Amino acid sequence: xxxxxxxxxxxxxxxxxxxxxxxxxxxxxVIGYAKNGEEGIAMYDQLHPDIVILDIIMPGIDGLxxxxxxxxxxxxxxxxxxSSLCDSGTLEEVRSVGVKYLIPKPWEDxxxxxxxxxxxxxxxxxxxx
Amino acid sequence: xxxxEKQQVLSxxxxxxxxxxxxxxxxxLRKMTDANGWKPDETKEYYRGVIHxxxxxxxxxxxxxxxxxxxxxxxxxxxxxxxxxDERQLYIGEFINITCGHxxxxxxxxxGKSTRITVPHLYARSDILEEIPEExxxxxxxxxxxxxxxxxxxxx
Numbered sequence: 001x002x003x004x005x006x007x008x009x010x011x012x013x014x015x016x017x018x019x020x021x022x023x024x025x026x027x028x029x030v031i032g033y034a035k036n037g038e039e040g041i042a043m044y045d046q047l048h049p050d051i052v053i054l055d056i057i058m059p060g061i062d063g064l065x066x067x068x069x070x071x072x073x074x075x076x077x078x079x080x081x082x083s084s085l086c087d088s089g090t091l092e093e094v095r096s097v098g099v100k101y102l103i104p105k106p107w108e109d110x111x112x113x114x115x116x117x118x119x120x121x122x123x124x125x126x127x128x129x
Numbered sequence: 130x131x132x133x134e135k136q137q138v139l140s141x142x143x144x145x146x147x148x149x150x151x152x153x154x155x156x157x158l159r160k161m162t163d164a165n166g167w168k169p170d171e172t173k174e175y176y177r178g179v180i181h182x183x184x185x186x187x188x189x190x191x192x193x194x195x196x197x198x199x200x201x202x203x204x205x206x207x208x209x210x211x212x213x214x215d216e217r218q219l220y221i222g223e224f225i226n227i228t229c230g231h232x233x234x235x236x237x238x239x240x241g242k243s244t245r246i247t248v249p250h251l252y253a254r255s256d257i258l259e260e261i262p263e264e265x266x267x268x269x270x271x272x273x274x275x276x277x278x279x280x281x282x283x284x285x
Binding site: 090 | 149207216222230246
């Protein structure tokens with residue numbers, strides 16, 4: 001069975017490594033890492049991952065702008081945002097660009113995996129349609 | 130900012146430093162008595178990380194890491210081995226980003242205001258404090274078994 005594929009867009013090698021360890025132990029495959037929004041957009045076009053895990057605070061274009069560009073290019077893009085900023089105002093901004101989920105850094109693995117499972121189901125249902 | 134609000138802000142920041150460092154680094158960074166007037170010991174090596182806050186709160190935070198604590202943080206975040214020099218900046222930046230972001234998120238929700246943070250960076254020059262009048266600085270010291278982290282909050 002094909003694994004659900006993920007790209008991680010985050011300037012922090014710490015977060016990228018931690019994410020890889022957690023998600024790959026739980027049946028996902030990380031197929032690419034991008035260090036900023038520009039790289040992330042190019043990688044999305046090239047690799048067509050099932051899920052994008054996207055940081056907000058990054059050099060260059062930030063995660064919110066990156067998500068907005070990705071959602072305009074592909075309204076079916078499945079994005080999970082991660083950020084040290086996770087107050088209700090930030091969540092509103094995330095939702096305003098069409099992304100439903102925001103997970104705080106540092107995250108709890110159970111929360112991350114439960115959210116990814118929801119997104120995975122969403123991807124599978126979407127593929128069946 | 131009124132005194133009560135200032136104390137709440139400081140208490141949230143102290144809690145963020147403690148919780149995040151405990152979770153990420155398995156180390157306890159506990160607040161010591163405020164050390165206004167503290168100056169870096171010129172005989173010691175420090176690593177300085179800077180992050181700016183803008184919006185409701187406008188300030189710059191300068192994290193002064195003593196050498197032992199700095200190396201402990203970057204090694205621990207890199208699963209026990211020393212990362213390359215370029216990567217060390219990213220690891221320490223992420224530590225600053227997460228501690229500060231954690232505190233600002235709680236403050237934003239508590240105050241119903243919006244403050245944002247920038248991407249942290251390391252600051253090579255040791256004279257960074259000379260440009261900031263002493264009356265605009267607040268020094269927050271955190272004790273750990275690997276040395277004392279001083280966070281200097283500078284109002285813009």
